[in-house]
Amino acid sequence: MLKNIFPFILVLLSASSALSAKPLNVLFIFTDDHAYQAISAYGSNRNKTPNIDRIAKDGMLFNRAFVTNSICAPSRAVILTGKHSHLNGQLTNGQRFDGEQQTFPKLLQKKGYQTAMIGKWHLKSDPTGFDFWQVLQGQGPYYNPPMNTAQGVKKITGYTTDVITDITLDWLKNDRDKNKPFLVMSQHKAPHRNWQPGPKYLTKYDDIDIPEPETLRDNYKNRLEPASTQAMTIDRHLSVSDLKIKAPGNLTPKQRAMWDAAYGPKNEAFKEANLEGDALFKWKYQRYVKDYLRCIDSVDENIGRLLDYLDESGLAENTVVIYSSDQGWYLGEHGWYDKRWMYEESFRTPLIVRWPGVTKPGSQNTDLVQNLDYAQTFLDICGVKSPKDMQGASMVPLLKGKQAKNWRKSLYYQYYEFPGAHSVRRHYGVRTDRYKLIYFYMLDGWELYDLDKDPNELNSLYGKPGYEKLTAELKSELTRLRKQYKVPEDTRPLTRAPRTPKKKKKS
Numbered sequence: 001m002l003k004n005i006f007p008f009i010l011v012l013l014s015a016s017s018a019l020s021a022k023p024l025n026v027l028f029i030f031t032d033d034h035a036y037q038a039i040s041a042y043g044s045n046r047n048k049t050p051n052i053d054r055i056a057k058d059g060m061l062f063n064r065a066f067v068t069n070s071i072c073a074p075s076r077a078v079i080l081t082g083k084h085s086h087l088n089g090q091l092t093n094g095q096r097f098d099g100e101q102q103t104f105p106k107l108l109q110k111k112g113y114q115t116a117m118i119g120k121w122h123l124k125s126d127p128t129g130f131d132f133w134q135v136l137q138g139q140g141p142y143y144n145p146p147m148n149t150a151q152g153v154k155k156i157t158g159y160t161t162d163v164i165t166d167i168t169l170d171w172l173k174n175d176r177d178k179n180k181p182f183l184v185m186s187q188h189k190a191p192h193r194n195w196q197p198g199p200k201y202l203t204k205y206d207d208i209d210i211p212e213p214e215t216l217r218d219n220y221k222n223r224l225e226p227a228s229t230q231a232m233t234i235d236r237h238l239s240v241s242d243l244k245i246k247a248p249g250n251l252t253p254k255q256r257a258m259w260d261a262a263y264g265p266k267n268e269a270f271k272e273a274n275l276e277g278d279a280l281f282k283w284k285y286q287r288y289v290k291d292y293l294r295c296i297d298s299v300d301e302n303i304g305r306l307l308d309y310l311d312e313s314g315l316a317e318n319t320v321v322i323y324s325s326d327q328g329w330y331l332g333e334h335g336w337y338d339k340r341w342m343y344e345e346s347f348r349t350p351l352i353v354r355w356p357g358v359t360k361p362g363s364q365n366t367d368l369v370q371n372l373d374y375a376q377t378f379l380d381i382c383g384v385k386s387p388k389d390m391q392g393a394s395m396v397p398l399l400k401g402k403q404a405k406n407w408r409k410s411l412y413y414q415y416y417e418f419p420g421a422h423s424v425r426r427h428y429g430v431r432t433d434r435y436k437l438i439y440f441y442m443l444d445g446w447e448l449y450d451l452d453k454d455p456n457e458l459n460s461l462y463g464k465p466g467y468e469k470l471t472a473e474l475k476s477e478l479t480r481l482r483k484q485y486k487v488p489e490d491t492r493p494l495t496r497a498p499r500t501p502k503k504k505k506k507s
């Protein structure tokens with residue numbers, strides 16, 4: 001009897017392994033400058049993101065996901081290559097990405113994946129490694145974006161966040177080869193500066209005050225000079241374009257007329273037109289954060305559209321959905337907007353992964369992961385071996401809920417874009433489970449934080465008695481990491497590169 005059913009069991013086993021070997025699809029939904037503080041799954045007290053939360057509800061949320069270099073184009077290059085900025089060549093936003101180099105989409109393509117890149121690319125050179133691409137030009141506008149394609153420029157009408165989702169859905173439904181597994185990178189401009197909301201959300205939050213973060217009125221004491229000499233304060237550096245109107249203080253008659261035209265003397269807002277001091281500061285914070293959150297509302301709605309389509313089409317069960325952003329963001333913490341620092345709000349980034357049948361629904365992970373790991377993780381999910389020269393690690397064991405052997409105990413970070421927008425000094429550093437050591441190498445100055453005792457990073461402990469041993473250990477770890485990642489000394493000049501003079505017009 002047993003002899004008779006044995007071949008039958010073998011057939012069943014091979015059938016089930018064939019089923020589980022069916023290649024997975026990857027849907028990577030990516031935003032630009034999305035603070036984890038503005039995601040309800042991360043505990044936001046300022047907004048609700050029901051659709052991003054859907055991914056978290058069925059997936060795994062990473063509480064300690066970081067970037068290697070907190071700025072837009074460099075982060076994208078790290079994700080594509082699985083290599084730190086000094087090896088992929090994209091140290092700053094101003095450089096052109098070398099698209100000839102190895103990237104994970106190219107490796108997936110070689111193994112039979114269909115690949116698509118839709119939305120914000122921001123790397124100057126044309127995308128490579130994609131069967132289909134349609135991307136914003138540079139930063140791209142919030143409305144009516146012209147988009148670059150392999151066939152030339154397309155003019156599109158609509159709100160950019162909706163447009164990017166429309167194109168993604170159209171490619172999934174109509175354009176792809178349905179016999180092949182896919183990788184889609186659906187990448188938004190939102191919520192990047194200057195935070196222009198979509199038509200549906202223009203007046204959302206009009207009637208409420210958004211809570212302020214604890215460190216909104218930071219005085220930058222007990223730290224080195226860079227924290228106070230940057231140019232990213234809500235108080236002093238938001239422009240008329242950011243606020244969409246001249247801030248209502250010290251108005252000239254012409255500016256007063258602008259307010260009159262925008263709101264009219266009967267409107268409450270008009271009465272606030274001559275604010276001063278903290279009242280003016282509060283006004284700017286509310287104005288800034290509300291537009292930012294309105295941009296997130298459109299992102300969240302559009303993520304819902306993608307998730308609904310996966311459900312309706314039956315693709316959901318075989319598609320790994322990843323939500324992330326190119327870095328974190330200051331939503332008023334330390335009095336700032338923007339990113340760039342190794343301080344937590346911009347060093348961290350949201351990362352949520354839903355892998356049906358693998359990620360435990362509603363689970364959270366606290367391992368130190370980095371955008372450096374995305375390439376190898378995606379390759380591993382798709383059953384493709386990672387090349388040895390990639391510098392991250394596959395997060396697949398973490399996604400399976402396993403204790404990963406030899407997972408990293410410290411992170412390396414380096415920021416290069418100085419002189420540059422917002423005047424954040426170049427720095428590198430190491431973060432462990434509890435401590436962070438930052439080296440502002442242009443100034444030869446160090447900061448040390450105990451993240452357990454001082455999670456807001458307001459008091460540098462560097463040079464204080466009792467921290468000598470810890471400091472020495474962290475410095476030694478930093479040296480080890482720089483060696484491991486093959487980081488060269490930064491010998492670039494500290495002045496801006498000379499601009500190419502414009503050609504004289506022929507008279």
Ligand SMILES: [Ca+2]
Binds near residue numbers: 071072327
């Ligand atoms: Ca960004």
